[in-house]
Amino acid sequence: MNAPKPFPLNAWYAAAWSHEIARELSARTICGKNIVLYRRTDGAIAALEDACWHRLLPLSLGHLKGDDVMCGYHGLVFNSAGRCSYMPAQKTINPSACVRAYPVAERHRLVWLWPGDPAQADPAKIPDFHWNDGTHWVGEGGTFYQLKCDYRLVVDNLMDLTHETYVHAGSIGDEAITAAPFDVTHTDNAATMMRWMIDIEPPPFWGRQLARPGRVDRWQIVTFQAPSVVVGDVGVALTNTGAPQGDRSQGVSGAFLAAITPETETTCHYFWNFVRNYRKDDPQLTRELQLAHVNGGAGVYDQDHRILEAQQAAIDKNPRSPFYDLNIDAGALWARRLIDQMVADEQDRVIANLAAE
Amino acid sequence: MAKPMEPIAARLRATRDLTPDVRLFEIEPDYPSAKVTPGSHIDVLVPIDGRPQLRSYSLVGPGGDGLYRIAVKRVASGRGGSVGMWRLKAGEPLTIFEPRNSFELSYGRPDYLLLAGGIGITPIYTMALALKQTDANFRLLYAARSRSDLALADELARYIGERLQFFVNEEGQRIDIAGEIARLDPRGELYVCGPFGMLEAAKRVWREAGRPAAQLRYETFGNAGKFADAPFRIRIPRLGLEIDVPAHRSLLEALEDAGVDMIFGCRRGECGLCVLPILEASAEVDHRDVFFSGEERATNGKLCTCVSRAASGSLTIDTPDQTRTPRHSQDVPVV
Numbered sequence: 001m002n003a004p005k006p007f008p009l010n011a012w013y014a015a016a017w018s019h020e021i022a023r024e025l026s027a028r029t030i031c032g033k034n035i036v037l038y039r040r041t042d043g044a045i046a047a048l049e050d051a052c053w054h055r056l057l058p059l060s061l062g063h064l065k066g067d068d069v070m071c072g073y074h075g076l077v078f079n080s081a082g083r084c085s086y087m088p089a090q091k092t093i094n095p096s097a098c099v100r101a102y103p104v105a106e107r108h109r110l111v112w113l114w115p116g117d118p119a120q121a122d123p124a125k126i127p128d129f130h131w132n133d134g135t136h137w138v139g140e141g142g143t144f145y146q147l148k149c150d151y152r153l154v155v156d157n158l159m160d161l162t163h164e165t166y167v168h169a170g171s172i173g174d175e176a177i178t179a180a181p182f183d184v185t186h187t188d189n190a191a192t193m194m195r196w197m198i199d200i201e202p203p204p205f206w207g208r209q210l211a212r213p214g215r216v217d218r219w220q221i222v223t224f225q226a227p228s229v230v231v232g233d234v235g236v237a238l239t240n241t242g243a244p245q246g247d248r249s250q251g252v253s254g255a256f257l258a259a260i261t262p263e264t265e266t267t268c269h270y271f272w273n274f275v276r277n278y279r280k281d282d283p284q285l286t287r288e289l290q291l292a293h294v295n296g297g298a299g300v301y302d303q304d305h306r307i308l309e310a311q312q313a314a315i316d317k318n319p320r321s322p323f324y325d326l327n328i329d330a331g332a333l334w335a336r337r338l339i340d341q342m343v344a345d346e347q348d349r350v351i352a353n354l355a356a357e
Numbered sequence: 358m359a360k361p362m363e364p365i366a367a368r369l370r371a372t373r374d375l376t377p378d379v380r381l382f383e384i385e386p387d388y389p390s391a392k393v394t395p396g397s398h399i400d401v402l403v404p405i406d407g408r409p410q411l412r413s414y415s416l417v418g419p420g421g422d423g424l425y426r427i428a429v430k431r432v433a434s435g436r437g438g439s440v441g442m443w444r445l446k447a448g449e450p451l452t453i454f455e456p457r458n459s460f461e462l463s464y465g466r467p468d469y470l471l472l473a474g475g476i477g478i479t480p481i482y483t484m485a486l487a488l489k490q491t492d493a494n495f496r497l498l499y500a501a502r503s504r505s506d507l508a509l510a511d512e513l514a515r516y517i518g519e520r521l522q523f524f525v526n527e528e529g530q531r532i533d534i535a536g537e538i539a540r541l542d543p544r545g546e547l548y549v550c551g552p553f554g555m556l557e558a559a560k561r562v563w564r565e566a567g568r569p570a571a572q573l574r575y576e577t578f579g580n581a582g583k584f585a586d587a588p589f590r591i592r593i594p595r596l597g598l599e600i601d602v603p604a605h606r607s608l609l610e611a612l613e614d615a616g617v618d619m620i621f622g623c624r625r626g627e628c629g630l631c632v633l634p635i636l637e638a639s640a641e642v643d644h645r646d647v648f649f650s651g652e653e654r655a656t657n658g659k660l661c662t663c664v665s666r667a668a669s670g671s672l673t674i675d676t677p678d679q680t681r682t683p684r685h686s687q688d689v690p691v692v
Contacts, residue, residue, distance in 0.1 A: 081463050081546075083571035091650035094627045095575050096459030103465060117392075118464040119491050 009116030141273025159331035193331030396460035468542030474551020579664030640670030
């Protein structure tokens with residue numbers, strides 16, 4: 001049996017932003033599977049295996065014909081369920097001709113795709129990503145497609161924010177993060193890292209967001225949903241105004257959102273957003289925040305991007321498994337434990353699933 | 358162009374008779390496949406008259422325990438596969454091939470109609486279980502000659518309950534295919550596996566109802582037609598050949614046995630690669646393919662040599678072999 005992949009297949013993964021999928025063929029690789037996505041005339045999204053049944057030419061090189069895809073080589077046509085509906089030079093259709101159709105659903109402004117067993121694809125299992133809806137929280141994000149690292153390195157990155165002190169110094173990073181204690185808890189499908197920094201000088205970014213003088217309490221409550229979604233509840237409030245007890249009225253709250261989709265075993269698509277619940281009617285601020293995250297290579301996410309790809313390159317050159325771990329890695333290790341459990345369960349199912357007899 | 362497949366060593370673990378004519382074979386392969394999906398089949402090398410020949414059988418049940426289950430109906434007049442299978446004893450070694458699926462089930466359709474006739478229940482059974490598990494909207498109509506021919510009836514009744522309806526032909530029950538198709542959601546899919554007549558009727562009604570061809574799914578291993586398998590003779594004037602096709606060999610196999618160069622693809626009557634022109638037929642041609650349309654078959658201009666045959670008598674055909682000198686005039690094999 002092959003070594004298990006580092007990701008489960010029976011899970012919903014972000015495949016695209018909803019606005020990116022229109023009346024044209026969009027190719028993506030998700031969990032090693034080549035997929036073509038498009039929007040049907042009724043508005044629903046279709047996701048098909050991106051290889052013609054006949055000679056394997058990527059269907060994404062063909063074109064849309066109504067709700068169907070026509071292969072750009074010999075004109076075979078497949079409907080949005082993956083069934084061949086036209087074959088050249090014959091009056092019938094070979095009944096075995098089809099390409100795989102992947103379960104797909106739109107929620108929280110993203111397109112989610114299930115690369116595994118379609119019989120198990122339950123939309124109720126789509127991760128809770130409601131912060132991205134664009135309603136109670138606002139913000140515009142983006143995607144680093146084909147980021148050259150194992151998606152788990154991004155999870156590690158987000159589950160331990162001490163890296164902010166060093167990677168993002170001068171914006172969100174400061175010494176207070178490494179000085180403050182943190183707690184890690186977990187359930188059977190989520191892990192949470194919580195850190196409160198009480199009575200500190202706000203770091204430059206948060207000082208500008210709060211726009212009020214004085215010392216603050218700062219929080220970072222980062223939740224991982226297996227296998228690859230991370231939501232970080234972050235913000236600051238004036239100190240001694242009750243934020244740790246739940247009253248954030250004297251502060252500003254944001255959330256960093258990450259849906260990280262394995263592309264291959266060593267590359268991923270990183271759907272990111274930073275949303276806020278203050279100055280929601282300020283599109284100028286929305287644009288500034290989005291820019292601050294990328295900023296032509298100098299933004300916060302660009303800083304991570306550089307680190308993550310360099311880390312993967314180093315791993316490839318110096319394979320050493322496992323990493324050495326520090327206490328700061330507790331959140332990441334719980335996240336990886338949950339991923340490993342999903343992968344193991346999937347392997348077990350293959351072997352232990354009982355026959356009907 | 359199918360990928361060449363590696364043979365897999367296996368062992369017949371146990372057998373169990375499901376009906377007087379249908380036997381379940383539990384096969385244990387040396388290397389189980391990771392994932393078997395509803396509609397999959399395996400090819401088995403079956404000893405027929407002392408030489409192993411490939412036969413395809415649908416897998417029964419969800420599997421997943423590393424065993425392959427197939428159900429084989431004993432047909433004395435068939436091409437020998439079933440008789441060869443029925444002779445096998447538990448513990449005997451077998452050669453099989455990796456499961457493949459050419460009858461893939463779509464998930465997430467709003468409605469499904471499953472139609473099974475006789476031994477055609479085998480892939481449909483597995484599909485019904487899978488659809489039940491996903492809470493899909495589906496119905497299974499299962500016809501057989503007699504009540505005792507309803508293989509897997511108890512299991513089906515237990516798993517899918519009211520979604521199942523039996524039709525016992527000798528009690529005068531018939532499936533109203535047109536009526537049932539009319540009840541199906543316009544976006545629904547029809548899956549058929551059963552005798553030739555059932556499939557032909559379903560295809561005709563489906564077309565007449567204006568339903569999209571892509572939503573009718575069926576599988577045929579090309580092993581049943583209008584007539585029982587009988588020996589017949591073929592003549593190929595261009596090559597100066599006369600070949601006897603025994604009841605248990607296909608026309609394509611007989612051509613290959615006689616050294617005629619043929620190209621072929623699926624060997625199940627789907628792709629149309631092994632098609633040859635008919636020059637003259639002394640008896641009715643039993644077209645068992647799904648490559649030609651009904652109109653094309655009616656003209657009797659060509660036939661799919663992998664599955665179609667003459668009911669008896671002889672067929673005069675041509676081949677693409679343009680070699681000037683007949684190469685095969687001597688050594689006409691006695692098969």
